[in-house]
Amino acid sequence: MSIARWAFILASAGLLSACFVSKGDLIAPKDADYPIASGTTLTVWKLDEAGRRKNETPGHAVVTRDGANYVYTETGEKPVTGLMKSAGGDDFIVLFHDQDHPGQSVYGLVRRSGDNWLSYGVTCPDFAKLAKAHGKSLADFHTSDDGGNCAFMNYDDLKTAMLFLRANGKPDTEYAAGK
DSSP states (O other): OOTTTBBTTTBBOOOOSSOEEEESOSSOGGGOBOOSOTTEEEEEEEBOTTSOBOSSOOEEEEEEEETTEEEEEETTSOOEEEEEEEEETTEEEEEEEOTTSTTEEEEEEEEEETTEEEEEOOOHHHHHHHHHHTTOOGGGGTOOEETTEEEOSSHHHHHHHHHHHHHHSOOOEEEEETO
16 A cells, blocks of 8 residues: 555555554544545645645545545545544544555544645654654654554554654645545
8 A cells, every 4th residue: 555545534645565553443433533525526636845746647536434434535446444533723643444454554644724635644764764853763652663664552642643744744645625
């Protein structure tokens, strides 16, 4: 899976091989938030290092609901299911059910920007570099690089890491609603 594919629930974190993961879900349906209306269509733009849309053909996706789960379907791809939970303000943590590893969940962060969403995708090794550049280590976030994945045991540690990423990293994908 690759991190841009699931950005926002969507965070199509088509999840590279190195991700933020947990055994089981750190977001329960009863705690989930649903800021995206079922049936929302999205144009999926990859962003360059400066945060501008790359000069390439965008992807297209639709977000629907199936019970408690969001279903994110990008044109030509298998649907992915998951949940979202507010991390405060316009930031949302996205949980996706890892289809390749049953019982494991994968996480991403999206930030609402008007009608659009910005996705912050990062691999665990890149997160470790970002943390180090700011005087921190993976241990400060109660995780370690486990074969390329940052495994989290609880939602609070995951949230801390995600908000650090948003404050210090750059978005890599923009999801434009209704376009």
